[in-house]
Amino acid sequence: MTTVVPGSDRSKPMISLKGVSKTFGRNIRAVIDIDLDVAEGEVVVIVGPSGSGKSTVLRCINLLEVPTAGTVMVDGFDMTSSDTNLDQVRAEVGMVFQQFNLFPHLKAIENITLAQRKVRNRSQEEATDVAMRQLTRVGIPEKADSYPRQLSGGQQQRVAIARSLAMDPKVMLFDEPTSALDPEMVKEVLDVMLGLAHDGMTMVVVTHEMGFAKAAADRLVFIDEGEIVEVGPPEEVFAHPTQERTQAFFNKILH
Amino acid sequence: MSEFRSTPDGRITDERPWWDVFPWWSLIIVTLLAWMGWQIIDSPDYRLAWERIIPGLALTLQSTVYAFGISLFIALLAGTGQMSRNVVIRNLARTYVEFVRGIPMLPLIFTVALIVVPELTELLNARLTKWFDWEFKLSFQMRATVTLAVIYGAYMAEIFRGGIQSIPPGQSEAGRSLGLSRRQTMKSVVLPQAMRAIIPPMGNDFIAILKDTSLLSVLGALEITQRARQFSASTFKFREGYFVSAFIYLVLTLSLSVLLGVLERRMTRDREGER
Ligand SMILES: Nc1ncnc2c1ncn2[C@@H]1O[C@H](COP(=O)(O)OP(=O)(O)OP(=O)(O)O)[C@@H](O)[C@H]1O
Ligand SMILES: [Mg+2]
Numbered sequence: 001m002t003t004v005v006p007g008s009d010r011s012k013p014m015i016s017l018k019g020v021s022k023t024f025g026r027n028i029r030a031v032i033d034i035d036l037d038v039a040e041g042e043v044v045v046i047v048g049p050s051g052s053g054k055s056t057v058l059r060c061i062n063l064l065e066v067p068t069a070g071t072v073m074v075d076g077f078d079m080t081s082s083d084t085n086l087d088q089v090r091a092e093v094g095m096v097f098q099q100f101n102l103f104p105h106l107k108a109i110e111n112i113t114l115a116q117r118k119v120r121n122r123s124q125e126e127a128t129d130v131a132m133r134q135l136t137r138v139g140i141p142e143k144a145d146s147y148p149r150q151l152s153g154g155q156q157q158r159v160a161i162a163r164s165l166a167m168d169p170k171v172m173l174f175d176e177p178t179s180a181l182d183p184e185m186v187k188e189v190l191d192v193m194l195g196l197a198h199d200g201m202t203m204v205v206v207t208h209e210m211g212f213a214k215a216a217a218d219r220l221v222f223i224d225e226g227e228i229v230e231v232g233p234p235e236e237v238f239a240h241p242t243q244e245r246t247q248a249f250f251n252k253i254l255h
Numbered sequence: 256m257s258e259f260r261s262t263p264d265g266r267i268t269d270e271r272p273w274w275d276v277f278p279w280w281s282l283i284i285v286t287l288l289a290w291m292g293w294q295i296i297d298s299p300d301y302r303l304a305w306e307r308i309i310p311g312l313a314l315t316l317q318s319t320v321y322a323f324g325i326s327l328f329i330a331l332l333a334g335t336g337q338m339s340r341n342v343v344i345r346n347l348a349r350t351y352v353e354f355v356r357g358i359p360m361l362p363l364i365f366t367v368a369l370i371v372v373p374e375l376t377e378l379l380n381a382r383l384t385k386w387f388d389w390e391f392k393l394s395f396q397m398r399a400t401v402t403l404a405v406i407y408g409a410y411m412a413e414i415f416r417g418g419i420q421s422i423p424p425g426q427s428e429a430g431r432s433l434g435l436s437r438r439q440t441m442k443s444v445v446l447p448q449a450m451r452a453i454i455p456p457m458g459n460d461f462i463a464i465l466k467d468t469s470l471l472s473v474l475g476a477l478e479i480t481q482r483a484r485q486f487s488a489s490t491f492k493f494r495e496g497y498f499v500s501a502f503i504y505l506v507l508t509l510s511l512s513v514l515l516g517v518l519e520r521r522m523t524r525d526r527e528g529e530r
Contacts, residue, residue: 064428064432101425101426102429103429104448105448114435114443119434164433167433167434
């Protein structure tokens, strides 16, 4: 049993960014030379000031943004290689957006079955089955036949999470999933994410919710001006930031 | 002076009385049309004009439907072509749209019907007659119809493009991040949403095409306008001839826009039903 198949190789990290940079236009350097490995089952939280490049880093992982330089490996696949079938790997990488991005012309259940049928080639029945299971997991099975506009922000975001989970992803990316929500709905979404982390999902989360970081993150990454400034266990980074910029940032958001 | 009306007891109100809200214009138009209709029944001159002109209706409608069908097809190609990743396709589509939209209809009809089509058919027939002993011919009426389609293809391409681009990029990003291909995302995520923005202006263009089939008369096609011209010129009854043709066009376009309004309302009602 020595055959090495991509995805079953435990010695390699699930996500590996090496020297990743992204420049928009001629001189907007959004991300500069970032190295980051995320192990299977690990939860990494990315924090940083507005415009520091958090979203861009996240979007480089599933190639929604094509890096200007560097390599991105996901599940053993080189995402920056032209030999890789991007659609195939993207199906393994769930993404949750700040604005939910549910498909407004489809009911919740149809939002969740669409890609299952088209990408995973599941039958309508099987896809519906999986969708109902995921809707139950995020706590709103009764909303299956609702259209997105009939749902609250928190419910929409939970449908969006269910939509990604239905693809049985190996990784989940979250880009400020609670930033567009009214305060009373933040918790219902964070609870779903905590459950996921608990179940061993590999997660990369951009968020300002320090409570979530403390409760779920294995590592906290602080990004400023496109660069990783500091990395470490959350309690440690919170309590004893080694860099001045990190300190200044936490002073601003924690007090 | 207040921007609001005042009531008899000196208060201001933003409520409008029924006579201010009532669509008088529709009453005026219906009255005019009823009067015309009565003339056609009652007056021998109008009846004669009607009898001579109404046979052109078939050709007007037929040209409208053909031109719309062909232009829909062209527009889908040119509209999506402008967003293609292929540099040649993208620029060809753009060239066509900009070129056609920049030239008035009448000169374009003459150019296509009298120069482009004859030369193309000649080129084609040079082969066809040799190989199949068969000649391809396009009547003046069909040439004009094709020209209309080419023109409206460019206008409607912009409607397609605008409709597709009105969908926020987050929608296709969500599709792609789930592993859907570009094509699947376009077909299942973007286009169904874009249709809501595309259908109403398409309907308006259908009505515009109907009116512009009157331009076919310059090539002698015996549609409504050409028949009105012939009737008026031969009888010197200009008023009867042109009033009757205007009457026919108005009845057609007004009923179409009522139909379109119903369709649009049903579309928004469907959307609201989702609430
Ligand atoms: N498509 C784009 N074109 C040009 N510049 C961009 C684009 N996307 C991002 N940028 C720029 O790159 C930099 C990093 O943006 P990014 O969205 O990654 O920041 P962020 O940390 O996610 O910020 P926020 O907290 O506001 O979401 C910013 O200066 C932004 O203006
Ligand atoms: Mg961001």
